Amino acid sequence: MTRRILFVSPAMNPSLRRARFDDDTPLDDSGRNAARAAAGSLPPADSVVRSPSTRCEETAHELGLGPASSPPGVSGMAVGPWRGRTLEEVSSAEPEALARWLSDPHFAPDGGEPVSSVCARVGRWLDATAAEEHGSGRVIAIVEPEVVRAAVVHAMGAPHTTFWRLDVPPLTLTELSGRAGRWNVRLGRPLGSH
DSSP, rough: OOOEEEEEEEOOOHHHHBBBBBOOOOOOOHHHHHHHHTTOOOOOSSEEEEOOHHHHHHHHHHOOOOOOBOGGGOOOBGGGTTTTBBBHHHHHHOOOHHHHHHHHTTTOOTBBBOOHHHHHHHHHHHHHHHHHHTSSEEEEEEOOHHHOOOOOHHHHHHOOOGGOOOOOOTTTEEEEEEETTEEEEEEEETTTTT
16 A cells, blocks of 8 residues: 655744754744745645654644644654754864764764664654555654654665755655655655645
8 A cells, every 4th residue: 555654844943043953942933934824735634743842843733734643753863962052062062972973873972862763763653654554645744854864764775874965944845655665755845836
């Protein structure tokens, strides 16, 4: 059975605007307005899931989506002590650790999650979703950009080192269609465009 999973990256918030590791800040006015403007641009879905972050919750709300579950497989990446700090702050304080995190998919800051674990976790969720008995149909997933990256890496069977080479702008749609073991990918269409 073919399954379609529409991954939507959340709208802009102050953390993203400042290149700060997200600390669960809500959407800013421009993000809220952009999400509201894109409402109605998604096709109907059999189910909606979202990362548990505030920005994903608010993006789903502004898009006019109904209730959404937050399965653990679609949670954003844990970054441990870097949460709430800007990329510049971490780069100044811990340049070696940051460089290693960006180049070694098995490394994570203390209390954080390595890229390889994120890819495995999201991959398990993706395969389980595809294998559900009602596996035909559409799922909308409002998720953090790293979840979109991990899903694409898993779907393409790409090495984990490609994770950071995938850009996921706010309010873009990445569609996976197929089934566990064989996915087609349609990348990064701005939400609201056809």
